[in-house]
Amino acid sequence: MSEKLKKLRALRQVDIFKLEAIYDIANSVPGDENNLPNLIVAYKNVLSIQESFERGHADIIATLAVRDDSDLDAEEIIRKNFMSMLNEIEVCYYKFVQVPKEQASGSSTYTKKSNAKMPKLNIKCFSGDIKEFPTFIDMYDSSIHNNPDNSDMDKFNYLISFLSGPPLELIRRVRFIEQNYLTAYTLLRERYTNKRDLAQEYWKGIYDSPQLTSENAHMLRTLLDSFAQNLAGLEKMGYDTGHWDFMLMNLLLEKLDSNTVKAFELHYASNEIPTYQELYSFLSKQCTGLEAFTKSKKIKVGSTSSPNFVRYPRKTAFMPVSGGRQQTLLAKTSTNNCLFCKSNHIIFKCPSFLTKTPQERFKFAKRVRCCINCFATSHSTCHCSSDKRCRHCNKSHHTILHFDNVTSGDNDDEAEASTSNTNLSRPTENTNINENNSLSTLSGVIPNFNYVLLSTALVNILDKFGNLHTMRAVIDSGSQVSFITKACANKLALPKFNAALSIQGL
Known part of the structure; x- marks a missing residue:
């Protein structure tokens, strides 16, 4: 119960902090009316803050009501302080925003009052894009500026509410009083009706249009x-x-991909220079056809009875060859657990293993029965397929197993791995296996012939833009990884990234 109460009070305090910020703005307006735009913007959040505070306060009272030691008087004081700040904000807003100033002559009569509740207009907020200003100012003039029923204070309020970003910062420089509305309006029009800038923006929109690639x-x-x-x-x-x-016409033609240009040239088929309207009309029809084609393909892809996908009979990964001896090989993924310390790294990068002398490393390799050339446990040294050799003597053992000054008690294998007394701290070659990914794949049925037949299939594949392409796929049911040619990936516009992965296979 106490934890829930703490959370409710914390949320209520957040609402109090928000209202206090608006309260400070309202108190600053009588001394500096330039803060009126800040009050108008901040006042929009008053209602939501009040509703959130009242909900939170009601939950706190309901929680405390079931407790015998609850102090409801303290909670009531908090509520009264909140409502007092809220009332002062309302008075300030009504005085300086909704009620116009007295006439300049000093008489006690008021000018025409602004509407107590201004109607909401559906005009998109202008944020500074010069190409959007003509549409914005036309809608604003017809709905607000040229409406005789709106006072200048109403128009000023509307103008500020429809601006954001640089245009709003521009208007905020003008003191927020009724007599300054026309000044602010004129300043905005002069800033964003620069014909030269507007024409350049329109031309850049044409010239910098994106190049089509497909x-x-x-x-x-x-x-x-x-x-x-x-x-x-x-x-x-x-x-x-x-x-x-x-x-x-030429500018639009240069923006097209080669297939679309080819289609237009075949359609036009004339020595006369085509007009821009002829090219635009052709591209509009081309676009309509492509949209219809894409939609129909998407529907067919989702259907199991699509005639576009050719179903081939299921075949085995390797075609059997009669009269030949066959051997089944299983796929195996090797791990990078160190043979010496059992940690997740390769043995020839093991800090503990590298602290040993070359003789001690060699004896350990013989004891665990691993290949002294690549440290693999799946084969012996004489069957090692690695072409790496010792950097010192060029013999079939790893560089970190190299040593010389062999005593008479050393065996033949140990003598083969000795020529120098160098204790290497880290290897620089003998392997290209990545620390985190090492994959060995052995799969299939190998007959006594020099070839193996794999089944293939024609498949339809969607590219990045939803277009279908027919590709030939090679099916190997024993493979643990999938591969794609670079040409195929580029044709499908697939994203690519670099990765370090060593693939070994027989």
């Missing part, structure tokens, strides 16, 4: 919309884009 309906539609929207903006500014036909 036939993709979504990317093609985005390209066409970018050309159409930015050209419409330039035409609205008074530019005659009809004289730009040759330039626009």
Whole structure:
């Protein structure tokens, strides 16, 4: 019970802190009316803070009511202090925002009051994108600025509520009083009606459109919309884009992928120069066709009875060959547990093992019956397939097992592994096996012939953009890993990353 009560009181205190911040802003307004925009923005959160406080306070009272030692008077004092701050904020907001100032003549009559509750208008907030300003200012003028029923204070409130980012910072420089509304409005229009900047933004939207790399309906539609929207903006500014036909046609043609360009050239098939409208119309139809094709393919991929997928009879991984001796090999994944200390690293990088002398390392390798060339336990030294040799004597043993000055009591194997008295701290070669990934794969049925037949299948694969491609897959049921050619991965636009993995197999 006490833990729950602590949490409820902590949440309630957060609401009190939020209201205190707004209370401080409201108290600063009488001395500096430049803080009025901050009060207007902060006042939007007052109602949600009040509701959250009341819910939390009610939960605290309900929790304390079942306890005999509860002090409800202290909780009531907290509530009264909260409501007192809330009332003062309401009075300040009503006085400086909702009720206009007295007329400049000093008479006791007021100018036309602003609406007590301003209607909510569906105008997108303007954040500084110069290409969006013409649409924003047209909607604002028709709904608010040119409406005679709105006072200048109402218009000022609306203007601030529809701005964010740099435009809002620009307006905040103007003192928030009714007489300054036209000043703020004019300042905003002059800042974001720079025709040169606007025209450059429209042209950059056309020139910097993304280059298409493949036939993709979504990317093609985005390209066409970018050309159409930015050209419409330039035409609205008074530019005659009809004289730009040759330039626009070639610019759009350069943005297309090779397959789309080929399709257009085959469709047009003329020595005459195509117009921009002819190219745009063809691409619109091409886009519609690609969208329909993509949708139909997605439906067929989800269906089990799709005729696009050819079902081949199930075959074994290796075709049996009559008259030949067959041997079954199993796949095995090797681990990196150290033979010496049993930790998760390779033995020739084991700190404990490297502190031993080369003679002691050699005796240990013979005792655990591992290959003295690669330290593998799956084969002997004479059957080791590694082409690495000792860096000092070029014989079939690991470099860290190299030593010389062999006594007469040493055996033949020990003599083979000796030529120098160097105690190496870390190896630099003899293996390329990664510390974390080492995979050996042996699979299949090997006959007495020099070839093995693997089953294959034609499969349809979706690329990154949802398009289908027919690929030939080699099926090896004994393989523990899957591989894909680089050409196939590039064609499917698959993401690639570098990884260190050693693959060994027979």
